[in-house]
Amino acid sequence: MSHLLSIEDLDRAAIERICDRAASFSEVAEREIKKVPALRGRTVLNLFYEASTRTRSSFELAAKRLSADVVNFAASGSSVEKGESLKDTILTLGAHKPDAIVIRTPWAGSAELVSRWTPAAIINAGDGKREHPTQALLDVHTLRSMRGSLDGLSIWIVGDVLHSRVARSNILAFQKMGARVTVCGPPTLIPRGIEALGCAVRFTLDELPEADVIYALRMQHERTDQAWVPSLREYAAVYQVNGRRLRSHQVLMHPGPVNRGVELSGEVVDSPQAVITAQVEAGVVVRMAVLYEVLAGHRAPGASPGDDAGAAPPPASSPAAGVAR
Amino acid sequence: MVDLLVRGAHVVDPRAGIDAPHDVLIREGEICEVGAPGSLEAPPGAEVVDGAGRHLFPAFVDPHVHLRVPGQEHKEDLGTGTRAAAAGGYCTVVAMPNTNPVVDSAPGLRSLRDAAARDARVPVGFMPAITRGLAGQELTEMAELREQGALGFTDDGRPVVSAGMLRKALQYQRLCGGVIALHEEDPSLSGAGVMHEGAISALLGLTGIPSVSESTLVARDCALAGYEEARVHMQHLSAQESVLAVATAKAQGVQVSCEASPHHLLLTHEAVRTLDTSMKMNPPLRTEEDRQALIDGLRDGTIDCIATDHAPHARDEKEVPFEQAPMGTTGLETAFAAVYSGLVEPGVLPLGLVVEKLTSGGGLFGLPVPRIIRGKPANVVLVDLTADWEVGAEGYASRSENCCFGGRTLRGRVLLTVAAGSVAYRERAFALSLA
Numbered sequence: 132m133s134h135l136l137s138i139e140d141l142d143r144a145a146i147e148r149i150c151d152r153a154a155s156f157s158e159v160a161e162r163e164i165k166k167v168p169a170l171r172g173r174t175v176l177n178l179f180y181e182a183s184t185r186t187r188s189s190f191e192l193a194a195k196r197l198s199a200d201v202v203n204f205a206a207s208g209s210s211v212e213k214g215e216s217l218k219d220t221i222l223t224l225g226a227h228k229p230d231a232i233v234i235r236t237p238w239a240g241s242a243e244l245v246s247r248w249t250p251a252a253i254i255n256a257g258d259g260k261r262e263h264p265t266q267a268l269l270d271v272h273t274l275r276s277m278r279g280s281l282d283g284l285s286i287w288i289v290g291d292v293l294h295s296r297v298a299r300s301n302i303l304a305f306q307k308m309g310a311r312v313t314v315c316g317p318p319t320l321i322p323r324g325i326e327a328l329g330c331a332v333r334f335t336l337d338e339l340p341e342a343d344v345i346y347a348l349r350m351q352h353e354r355t356d357q358a359w360v361p362s363l364r365e366y367a368a369v370y371q372v373n374g375r376r377l378r379s380h381q382v383l384m385h386p387g388p389v390n391r392g393v394e395l396s397g398e399v400v401d402s403p404q405a406v407i408t409a410q411v412e413a414g415v416v417v418r419m420a421v422l423y424e425v426l427a428g429h430r431a432p433g434a435s436p437g438d439d440a441g442a443a444p445p446p447a448s449s450p451a452a453g454v455a456r
Numbered sequence: 457m458v459d460l461l462v463r464g465a466h467v468v469d470p471r472a473g474i475d476a477p478h479d480v481l482i483r484e485g486e487i488c489e490v491g492a493p494g495s496l497e498a499p500p501g502a503e504v505v506d507g508a509g510r511h512l513f514p515a516f517v518d519p520h521v522h523l524r525v526p527g528q529e530h531k532e533d534l535g536t537g538t539r540a541a542a543a544g545g546y547c548t549v550v551a552m553p554n555t556n557p558v559v560d561s562a563p564g565l566r567s568l569r570d571a572a573a574r575d576a577r578v579p580v581g582f583m584p585a586i587t588r589g590l591a592g593q594e595l596t597e598m599a600e601l602r603e604q605g606a607l608g609f610t611d612d613g614r615p616v617v618s619a620g621m622l623r624k625a626l627q628y629q630r631l632c633g634g635v636i637a638l639h640e641e642d643p644s645l646s647g648a649g650v651m652h653e654g655a656i657s658a659l660l661g662l663t664g665i666p667s668v669s670e671s672t673l674v675a676r677d678c679a680l681a682g683y684e685e686a687r688v689h690m691q692h693l694s695a696q697e698s699v700l701a702v703a704t705a706k707a708q709g710v711q712v713s714c715e716a717s718p719h720h721l722l723l724t725h726e727a728v729r730t731l732d733t734s735m736k737m738n739p740p741l742r743t744e745e746d747r748q749a750l751i752d753g754l755r756d757g758t759i760d761c762i763a764t765d766h767a768p769h770a771r772d773e774k775e776v777p778f779e780q781a782p783m784g785t786t787g788l789e790t791a792f793a794a795v796y797s798g799l800v801e802p803g804v805l806p807l808g809l810v811v812e813k814l815t816s817g818g819g820l821f822g823l824p825v826p827r828i829i830r831g832k833p834a835n836v837v838l839v840d841l842t843a844d845w846e847v848g849a850e851g852y853a854s855r856s857e858n859c860c861f862g863g864r865t866l867r868g869r870v871l872l873t874v875a876a877g878s879v880a881y882r883e884r885a886f887a888l889s890l891a
Contacts, residue, residue, distance in 0.1 A: 218775055238777030239660050240731035259779060260661035299661050323664065327655030 132424050134253040136243045138264045138303040146307060150272045152420035152428070153413065159196055160416065170199035173426055176229035177203045178220075179256070180236040185387060185411070186256050186265075190233045193418035199426075202227065217241060221248045231426055234258075252425035260296050266386055267300035269417040271308055273410050274344065277382065282309035285341055288330075289370060290348030290394050291359070293320045297386045298348060302328050313342070316370060319359045335369070339376060346384045347372050347394045363393050374398045382406060457485030457877045458834070461498040465507025465838060469514050469828040470808040471815075480512060482834040485877020490830060505872065507838060514826035515547030515835040515873055519817035520612070520637075520691060520715060520763035521788065523549070523580065525571065526564075527556030532768040532855045534575040537788075540766070540854035542577050542881035544788040545837035545870040547826055548818050549766075550581040553590075554613040560585040562600045569605055578875040581607045581823060586625050586636060590614050595625055599632040607821040608635035612691060613738075615641045615673055619680060626686035635713075635821050637689040638677055640698065641739065645669035650779050652725040652740040660731070662779065665740050671697030678705035678712055689820060690714035692765050694739035696749030703758040713820045715763035716750045718791045719860050722798040723747075727860070733774045733781035734860045737767065751804060754813055761817035762810070764791050768856030785860040790847055792839070793866035801867060834877045840886075843869035850884075 132145065141149075159167055175194040179187055187203065194201045206220060215223075217236070224232070225248075232249065234242050235256040242255035257263045274281055286305050292298045292314050302325075305312050312330040314321060326332055339345065350366060360366045373396035377383060383395075383405040391397045399405060460482040467478045467490070479496035481489040489496055498504045523537035532540075541549045551568075553559035559568060565584055572580040584601045586609040588594045598609060609625065616622040616638065625636055646669040651657050653664020674690055678701060681688040693699055693714050702714050719737065724744050727735045735741060753759035767784025774781050792814060799805045819825040826835035848862040873881040 216772065216776060217780075218772075236777065238779045239662055241777040243731070244777055259777075260663075262661070296661055299659070322658040323653050323666070324655035324658035327658060 132428065134242075134246050135264055135421050135425060136246065136253060136255050137262050138267050138300045138307070139262075141264075141307070143307050146268065146271060146304060149268055149417065149420045149424060150275055152423060153272050153416040154276070156196075156416040156419045159419075160412075166196050166198055168198045169423055170194070170197040170426055173199040173230040174228065175199045175201050175422065176224060176227065176232045176251070177201065178206060178224065178232055178234045179204070180206045180234075181257065183235055183256070185414075186235065189411070189414040190254075190256065190418050193415050193422055196415070197419055197422055199230075199422065202229070217245065218248055221245050225249050225251070231422060254421060254425060257296055260294055260299070262300045263296040264300050264304075265414070265418055265421055266297050267304035268421065269410060269413040270301055270346070270384060270386075271304050272417050273384070273406055273413045274382070276409075276413070277406070280309065281305060284310040284343045285313070286310045286344040286346060287313045287315055287339060287342040288346045288348065289315045289336070289372065291320045291350055292316050292325065292348065293322050293359070294351050295348050299328070301346065302330050306330070315339075316348075317360050317366065336376060340378055342381060344382045344384060345372055345377065349386065349388065350390055350393050367393055370394065371396055372399055377402070377404060379404070384410060387411065458874060458879050459483050459499060459502035460505065460834075460874065460879075461496060461502050462505045462507040462512055462836075462838060463496075464493040465510045465512035467512045467828055468808055468811050470812045471514075471825065472827050472829050474828060475808060480828060480836070482836070482874065482877075485834050487828060487830055487832050487834055490828060505838065509840075509842070510871065511839045511841055512828065513545070513811045513837050513839065514815045514828055515837045515875060516545050516792065516814040517548045517816070517818035517823065517826065518546050518764050518766065518788065518791070519550045519761060519821055521549045521551055521766040522554070522768065522784070523551045524768060525555060525568065530770050530855075531773075534572050534580065535577065536853065536855040537766070537768070538577040538580060539881070540786070540788040540852065542873045542875060543853040543870060544790065545792050545839065545873050546578060546788060547835035547837075547873065547875035547880070548579045548581065548823060549788070550583055550607060550818065550821060552610060552612040553583060553585045554611075558585050558589050560588050560590075560596045562597060562604045565601055565604045565606060577880050578873075581818070581821065583608050583610045583612070583637060583821075585609065586611045586616060587621065592617050592621055595628060598625070598628055598634065602632045602634050606634055607823070608637055608689070610637035610639070610691070612637065612639045615639055615643065617643060619676060622677060623680055623684065626680060626684040626688070629686050635687050635689050637691050638673075639691050640670050640673040640677065641665075642669045642673050645672070649740075650736060651728045652742045654725060654743060656725045656728055660728070665738075667695035667697055667742060667746065670695050670739055671701055674698045675701040678702065678710050681705070681712055682708060682710040685711070687711040692717050692720065692739055692763065693750065693753070693759065694720045694742050694746060696746045699749045699753040699758055703753070706758065713760040714758070715761050715817065716754065716759045717763060717765045718787055718794045719785055721747065721750050721754070721762070722794055723860060731778040733776065733778055734785055734858045734862060736778060736781050736783055737765070737785050737860070738783035751799065754809065755805060759813070760820060762791065762795065762813045763817055764788055766854075768854050769858045770856060771858075774858045784858065786852070786854050786856055786858055789853055790859060790861045790866065792870065793845070793868040794861050796841065796868035797866045834874045836874045837870055838872040840869045840871055841867065843867065845869050
């Protein structure tokens with residue numbers, strides 16, 4: 132794998148390989164010195180065209196734990212307004228010779244586009260409303276760690292699916308891993324044609340008890356250019372996952388940041404069924420695995436990754452990581 | 457003015473009732489004689505072209521192109537745009553007014569017509585705006601514009617959002633004439649959409665443009681035209697509901713005509729999957745059902761003509777993420793070959809019908825329709841229907857290369873275009889073979 136552009140590009144085996152490697156990296160976080168030299172001397176560029184604290188810092192931490200050098204480049208909206216095109220930005224930043232570029236933009240397909248303009252490995256950290264593949268991988272990893280497998284699980288994704296790249300990547304990833312996915316939300320926030328992705332569609336939570344996993348999406352206040360719902364109050368009344376609706380057998384997930392009192396009630400956020408902090412933890416190890424995969428993992432199996440012989444942790448369970456993109 | 461004898465080409469001119477090999481003699485820019493193969497002699501000094509195995513059609517007329525003059529000459533100009541037209545077999549094109557500044561005043565139109573007389577390779581007709589600055593607020597001086605040669609009026613690129621505003625334009629048409637051509641799109645439904653709303657937009661996370669954003673306005677404006685007994689033309693239909701709305705209006709006697717573009721006749725939203733910005737246009741590529749409805753509309757006469765909506769954009773404007781790219785594809789150089797390869801060769805539509813739909817567009821706006829009949833001005837195109845060519849492999853005559861058919865191999869190559877009695881285009885290898 133030379134890039135991570137989209138969940139669409141991955142098969143089940145590739146997802147499992149990344150999750151297995153992430154599991155092997157979990158041990159690093161428990162060490163006193165939380166660092167391995169696997170990517171020493173490599174440069175990772177974080178290029179974010181949208182505000183992000185969590186994803187960016189998670190990638191930064193992941194890169195640093197692998198001993199890569201990290202440069203953060205926040206391309207604010209204004210730098211776009213100044214007129215530099217995405218292509219020119221990439222060509223300019225190419226002068227820094229990054230080995231990998233982690234990119235988030237408000238535009239679908241931008242990660243793939245960028246991969247044509249630079250020899251660096253590209254990791255999609257969110258392209259518009261299209262995909263957020265590392266979020267999906269960390270969610271799969273979280274569930275696998277808890278349940279061993281997603282096979283046969285019923286997963287409900289609840290909320291603003293229309294604006295959610297997390298939803299799109301997760302629908303694809305969960306299904307590839309053998310789960311059944313239902314999306315549920317207000318009809319104004321469920322994109323027409325979404326069934327084509329293979330998921331079921333519901334507009335009420337009436338059948339929510341059948342879910343094994345509830346994945347609540349964030350109501351995105353920052354996208355309130357239109358009134359998609361009459362009020363947040365009414366939204367919460369119909370779609371909020373709260374103590375009355377959450378069953379004891381159900382796992383509750385959320386990509387963060389949570390709007391307490393809107394998509395989730397405070398009580399369920401604090402309940403033991405909520406695995407939100409486990410998701411954040413998984414974020415770092417999964418992103419370590421992805422960085423390792425695109426920068427070192429495609430080398431021949433058996434060869435020592437990087438120049439630091441024996442220093443990197445080749446996961447025992449990992450097969451040859453040579454999937455062409 | 458050219459003297460030319462085309463020997464033995466298969467002449468197809470549905471309006472003239474011709475579909476057989478003929479000799480065609482052009483003298484001083486007019487069709488002088490149409491005779492049996494081998495029956496005509498070339499007068500001294502006339503060029504002789506061997507048409508055996510080739511086809512000769514009346515040259516095409518495109519009622520909907522963007523030549524980008526004034527103000528956007530980095531995309532196209534009158535010279536390059538009409539060179540592209542000639543290379544596609546067109547003898548006349550009609551330019552849209554969404555330029556910078558907008559063509560909305562008599563002096564602007566006059567200077568543009570002067571420039572075209574100087575720079576254009578084929579005759580160009582102009583459609584000034586319905587409303588000043590395309591702003592949808594005040595009518596342009598339609599009567600004066602007509603005196604200066606306006607073929608009609610359009611705010612193309614934008615709808616006339618206000619029904620009341622459009623009604624005034626339709627009423628005013630009683631005074632000055634001129635077909636009112638409409639880009640139909642309800643912006644409260646199309647919003648920030650960048651592609652057809654459906655399964656592909658859901659997969660890509662792109663904001664969709666629903667079919668009803670077009671069809672509701674088509675229906676509204678057919679009703680207005682019927683009420684005001686006005687003459688309207690619906691541009692670039694893309695949705696099956698729109699075709700139905702026009703068919704219904706026509707059956708009720710509304711004076712409405714409409715066009716479809718080669719890209720809507722041949723491609724669907726599936727082509728957007730790869731986020732190729734050449735596939736981004738407005739209206740967007742829609743579903744297979746929509747495509748079939750457009751083909752049926754051509755066949756049953758609901759759709760009057762094929763128009764390219766040739767919309768050139770510079771490479772750096774299109775080499776951006778899909779959502780940022782401007783709408784539009786070029787089309788003049790590929791229209792015939794694309795429609796021939798995609799619809800005629802597989803037997804979907806007869807060749808004669810396609811020739812008719814490619815030539816009839818100007819007639820809707822009062823321009824003469826090219827015909828291969830003695831005494832008519834010579835507007836003909838010679839085509840090799842056996843030649844395959846890769847779109848863009850040898851570059852484009854247009855200044856821009858944002859062609860939705862780029863990279864495809866098409867069948868049917870224009871060899872020679874005669875426009876208004878002069879040779880406007882010779883295909884390079886063909887020209888060399890003559891020498």
